[in-house]
Amino acid sequence: MGWLSKLFNLDTTVPSPAEETRRRTSSSGRSLDQSSKKDACNRLKLVLMHDRTKLSSETLEMMREELVEVISRYVEIDRDALELNLESDSNTIALVANIQLARREGDELRKNDLKSKKQIMKKDGDKKTVTPATS
Amino acid sequence: MTNKEGRVIVITSGKGGVGKTTASANIATGLARMGYKVAMIDTDIGLRNLDILMGLENRIVYNLIDVIEGRCKLHQALVKDKRLPNLSLLPAAQTRDKSALQQDMMLKVCDELKQDMDFVIVDSPAGIEQGFQNAVVAASEAIVVVTPEMSSVRDADRIIGLLEAKEEMINYKLVINRVRPGMMKSNDMMDIDDVLDILSIKLLGIVPEDQDIIISTNKGEPIVSVDDSLAGQAYRNIARRVAGEDVPYLDLDAPASWMDKVKDFFGKKSRTA
Numbered sequence: 001m002g003w004l005s006k007l008f009n010l011d012t013t014v015p016s017p018a019e020e021t022r023r024r025t026s027s028s029g030r031s032l033d034q035s036s037k038k039d040a041c042n043r044l045k046l047v048l049m050h051d052r053t054k055l056s057s058e059t060l061e062m063m064r065e066e067l068v069e070v071i072s073r074y075v076e077i078d079r080d081a082l083e084l085n086l087e088s089d090s091n092t093i094a095l096v097a098n099i100q101l102a103r104r105e106g107d108e109l110r111k112n113d114l115k116s117k118k119q120i121m122k123k124d125g126d127k128k129t130v131t132p133a134t135s
Numbered sequence: 136m137t138n139k140e141g142r143v144i145v146i147t148s149g150k151g152g153v154g155k156t157t158a159s160a161n162i163a164t165g166l167a168r169m170g171y172k173v174a175m176i177d178t179d180i181g182l183r184n185l186d187i188l189m190g191l192e193n194r195i196v197y198n199l200i201d202v203i204e205g206r207c208k209l210h211q212a213l214v215k216d217k218r219l220p221n222l223s224l225l226p227a228a229q230t231r232d233k234s235a236l237q238q239d240m241m242l243k244v245c246d247e248l249k250q251d252m253d254f255v256i257v258d259s260p261a262g263i264e265q266g267f268q269n270a271v272v273a274a275s276e277a278i279v280v281v282t283p284e285m286s287s288v289r290d291a292d293r294i295i296g297l298l299e300a301k302e303e304m305i306n307y308k309l310v311i312n313r314v315r316p317g318m319m320k321s322n323d324m325m326d327i328d329d330v331l332d333i334l335s336i337k338l339l340g341i342v343p344e345d346q347d348i349i350i351s352t353n354k355g356e357p358i359v360s361v362d363d364s365l366a367g368q369a370y371r372n373i374a375r376r377v378a379g380e381d382v383p384y385l386d387l388d389a390p391a392s393w394m395d396k397v398k399d400f401f402g403k404k405s406r407t408a
Binding site (some may be wrong): 036040043051 | 284285288289292293296319321322323324325326329333335
């Protein structure tokens, strides 16, 4: 292999999935070259969702456990698979539960995801208008 | 300017060290430079600093708590600015703690003060407790100061929530301080739109990071009075917007990134030297 193809190889090699994972999971010696702004925005949005709804991770976990109790009374579910998360898009914050039903033998229903979305809070987009009052 | 009551505006942020007091000094001075009668109130009892930024620390005789506890009249406690006769400061007490100030007393002082003033600028302490409540009680407008950092934006969100809940609050806007256009351009810092989007609040102004602010603080002269300073220009614009003028936002991009480079260059040189 000549230097040219070497160079060519270097430029175009796509890292194998394994390599990719290794690179992403190795926490030591990471450089700060990626733009950190996205990280800040995403982390901040998550923190603010918890702040604004006054729902901590612990509260969410308590709710999750209670939801498991209630739903289990009516239908058999996979207790560990129930996910409860906060999601937001623009001005709305939603509490999203993803509840997986336990698979019964001979059950024809294969895709038995029951998704329930519950809006718990609406953040009003236009707050009080803020035009400077003229004196 | 007429017999109309003045506007009481609180400068607040939640997080400490983001530039509340600097903003208070500069907005108040900016408005006074435009000819308005302006009074500043430092409500950071026990940790007063607005006097230092204004260069008035040696002229204080009485303070806010003296007024409240009846040891002097309001006009006796007001410290006149060195340069602008229409600007004055009601200093905080340095030897007391924040429990000395109560909301109803603060309301009384502000009510009296706004009879003679066009603007009363209230510098709030950091935090969301009693000190903050005292500072906002008399205000119908607020300026929230934030830096483009996660911790500052998070705390500002709490403050905005509290301001929203306050019925008398008719108007609150955001000042984004310590903006570094270079870092924003390279996506290493949240930009103006990110911050406004996350906080969903209207923008009052953008102030670039400027070493001259440190120098102006050392001298006790607010940077708004320094003609060739970019941060000074930003504060002059903010003051005009507060007064109701429509002023376009500064284009920080071109001059600042160039200036940053020069400053970085010299900064690095002097460090290695």
